[in-house]
Amino acid sequence: MKRSLSVLALVVAVGAGAGYWYIHGKLPQRAGEVAVKGLQAPVTVRYDSRGVPHLQAQGEADLYRALGYVHAQDRLFQMEIMRRLARGELAEVLGAKLLPTDTLFRSLRIREQAALMAQRQDQQSPAWQALQAYLEGVNAWQASHPRPVEFDLIGITPRPFTAEDTLSIAGYLAYSFAAAFRTEPALTYIRDQLGPQYLEIFDLDWVPQGALTTPLAAADWKSLEMVARAGHDALLAAGIPQLEGSNAWVVAGSRTRSGKPLLAGDPHISFAVPAVWYEAELSAPGFNLYGYFQALNPFALLGHNRDFGWSLTMFQNDDVDLIVEKTNPANADEVLIDGQWQALEKSVQTIQVKGEPAVTVNLRRSAHGPIVNDVLGEAAGARPIAMWWAFLETENPILQGFYQLNRADTLDKMRTAASQVQSPGLNFVWANARGDIGWWAAAQLPIRPEGVNPAFMLDGASAEADKLGFYPFSANPQQENPASGYIVSANYQPPAAMPIPGYYNLPDRGRQLDRHLANPQIRWDTENSQALQLDTASDYGPRTLAPLLATLRQVAEGDEEKELVEQLAGWRGDYPLTSTSATLFNQFLYELAHGALHDELGDTWFALLLSTRAIDAALPRLAADAESPWWRSRGSDQPGERTAVVRLAWHNSLAHLRETLGQDPASWQWGKAHTLTHNHPLGVQKPLNLLFNVGPFAAPGTHEVPNNLSAKLGPAPWPVNYGPSTRRLVDFADAGQALTNNPVGQSGVPFDRHFSDQAEGYIEGRYQRAQLGVISAQSRLRLVPAP
Structure with missing residues (x-):
């Protein structure tokens, strides 16, 4: 027995030692000296208490080379998974379940567009040289270190990263903004299958001439359902962050306590492990920037220094049109464009699938753009559906734009930099220490024929699908040093000299911000700005409930239910962890939507509509319109009865909450039902979720309040899927002490001390310097030229 115990102890010790050696070999090196291939001179990297690198180089090329090196050691798997998503190569390492995602991204032609963008680059430009140096640093780290844990688990063979990979990720960013992929099919279905009266709750004009010349067949509608679902599921299946919205504002020195401008920003992006932003300070002679970087991008998308800074939000302009082509009855590979039958361009691509034979996909393209329903293979309807997308149709010198933006310390420089970001559409909110503030909506906006409503799918055989050119950047919405002394950007429709179609968020969140910022009695500083970023209230809940309160009082049964209705009547629309009214309202809102809309839309279209911003605008208008046809049961000719739907929604809400959260309404606290878990791409597979995922945490806030921790509209509980990807506050009286936070941690390496060290502080609203x-x-790493 003693001998057996000794052997067992030895085996355990050896196993523990091997495990420690394996894990230790994967961790980032943040101290000592390392020789790096390609460096021309030493670079010093100082790490602060959060694991953020502060790089000091003697020249710009070495600065970006070193950034690539340290970025890779913290985030190589994120870089790998992002490029595979954008280029349609996930099934090769994650298996056949990602084949639909790969097929979709191949059909979007991002790979080909990235190659064209790379060919168009000026090889001698500072932006291109910086990108090449950065990629050299990434590849130098990858070539000289053990593979990340995730590479070992799923069998990824490392290969060098290229400029095409970086530019492909720009395409993914543009796609993740493309709400039209889900919204246009849903609204077109409602218009053509239910009737124009059903569109009134969406506040969309009915344009008779926008209807398709030839109605879609049942098989085509089924195809559209599947295409829209593929667009919705693509990023969810990959566990990759999707850009959703954002807050940003800037206050002039005349309105701040310090007398200098104050910049605030919190871009809203899906939560994931690792976090989307990689923070780093870059310093070289003549250049200094504290930046927030995305995978494989050497230029900060957010940043500041002592002289200037900026944040961004989604513009949410409609830069995608779905176009139904008319096919030649004599040749299914020809479509009618400009009165002529034109042959579709064809190509074949091969997708590698882990553990299975490779899959061949046939792709087609019309003059309007890629045919997106080809991704469904035999399930595709007879009518080809093309996608016109600004990302594929503009020069889009986005590398040069962000390179210049990282150095834009004057209004003129910032305006010029913003004009070069053409897709995706972004709002840049900016300030400098001299006292200037500004906002520019950056996108190349297409000129569509008069009367065309791109909220619906367009007829490719008519002129409505044509583009008449692009508006000049000077016509875009923008403000410089406004008399109000402040600027707010929160994804609502911007003021503009011309109509700009888009999928804008409701104004409630922006109004909540504006209500505070407009108060001339407040002098803004980082303390009261924190409170505003963490605000959990808006008017959305109370204004949706207001027209229904009389009906709710009528249908409530017993003293307990009547008391719950009165609590809702007095609720101010805030979502702290302890609120029970927030929980009840959220459940009731879903049940109301289901009771009114589901019988007309069915499972697929109802679920898709809930994933769009159109539902946010529709529900308050539906609640206020007792005569809406949506209240009528499907197939009935009788007038609808709002009271019946409200009664059913109310009782279903109470039943669900009692079953899910307990019989006592006092236990229906928001923090118990609304939680945040940061999910890793491999965490979808149990028990890897225990190793890679971070959370859950009770989460305050909700959809469309300033602290926009959002969950999909549905039955409780509500897992948060997106929110502030960082919160930033920069007072230019002392920009060296700006505030920030990270939702998870700086490092993407499991078992590293900075993997999840900020997650608890983030959900509690704590800021870091x-x-x-x-x-x-905390440590110092010296990178030196390799001999």
């Missing part, structure tokens, strides 16, 4: 220049370094 984003320090510039002299910092209290």
Whole structure:
């Protein structure tokens, strides 16, 4: 027995030692000296207490080369999975379940567009040279270190990263903004299958001439359902962050406590592990920037220094049109464009699938754009559906735009930089220490024929699908040093000299911000700005409930239910962790939507509509319109009865909450039902979720309040899927002490101490310092030229 125990102890010790050795070999190196291929001179990297690198180089090329090196050691798997998503190569490492996602992204032609963009680059431009140096740093780290844990688990063979990979990810960013992929099929279905009266709750004009010349067949509608579902599921299946919205505002020095401008920003992006942003301070002679970087991008998408800074939000302009082509009865590979039958361009691509034979996909393209329903193979309807997409149709010198933006310390420089970001559409909110503030909506906006409503799918055989050119950047919405002394951007429809079609968010969140910022009695500083970023209230709930309160009082049964209705009547639309009214309203809102809309739409179209911003605008208008046809039961000729739907929604809400959260309404606290888990791409597979995922945490806030921790509209409980990807506050009286936070941690390496060290502080609303220049370094890494 003693001998057996000794052997067992030895085996355990050896196993533990091997495990420690394996894990230790995967961790980032943040101290000592390392020789790096390609460096021309030493680079010093000081790490602060959050694991953020502060790089000091003697030249710009070495600065970006070193950034690539340290970025890779913290986030190589994120870089790998992002490029595979954008280029349609996930099934090769994650299996056949990702084949629909790969097929969709191949059909979007992002790979081909990235190659064209790379060919168009000026090889001698500073932006291109910086990108090449950065990629050299990424590849130098990958070539000289063990593979990340995730590579070992799913069998990824490393290969060098290229400029095409970086530009492909720009395509993914543009696609993740493309709400039209889901919204246009849903609205077109409602218009053509239910009737124009059903569109009134969406506040969309009925344009008779916008209807398709030849109605779609049942098989075509089924195909559309599947295409829209594929667009919705693509990023969810990959576990990749999707850009959803954002808050940003800037206050002039005349309105701040310090007398200098104050910049605030919190881009709203899907939560994931690792977090979307990689923070780093870059310093070289003549250049300094504290930046927030995305995978494989050497230029900060957010950033600041002592002289200037900026944040961004989604413009949400409609830069995608879905176009139904008319096929030649004598040749299914020809479509009618400009009165002529034109042959569809064809290509064949092969998708590698882990553990299975490779799959061949046949792709087609019309003059309007890629045929997107070909991704369904035999399930595709007879009518080809093309996608016109600004990302594929513009020059889009986005590399040069962000390179210049990282250096834009004046209004003129910032305006010029913003004009070069053409797709995706972004709002840039900016300030400098001299006192200037500004906002520019950056996108190349297409000129559509008069009367065309791109909220619906368009007829490819008519002129409505044509584009008449692009508006000049000077026509885009923008403000510079407005008399109000502040600027707010929160994804609502911007003021503009011309109509700009888009999928804008409701104004409630923006109004909540504007209500505070417009108060001339408030002098803004980082303290009261934190409170505004963390605000959990808006008018949306109360204004949706207002027209229904009389009906709710009528249908409530017993003292307990009547008391719950009165609590809702007095509720101010806020979502702290302890609120029970927030929980009841959220459940009731879903049940109301289901009771009114589901019988007309069915399972697929109802679920798709819930995934669009159109539902947010529709429900308050539906609640206020007692005569809406949506209240009528499907197939009935009788007038609808709002009271019957409200009664059913109310009782279903109470039954569900009692079953899910307990019989006592006092236990229906928002924090018990609304939780945040940061999911890793491999965490979808149990028990890997225990190793890679971070959370759950009770989460305050909700959809369309300033602290926009959003969950999909549905039955409780509600897992949060997106929200502030960072919260930033920069007072230019002391930009070296800016505030920030990270939803998870700086590192993407499992078992690293910075993998999830900020997750608890983030959900509690604690801020950290984003320090510039002299910092209290926790460790120091010296990168030197390799012999």
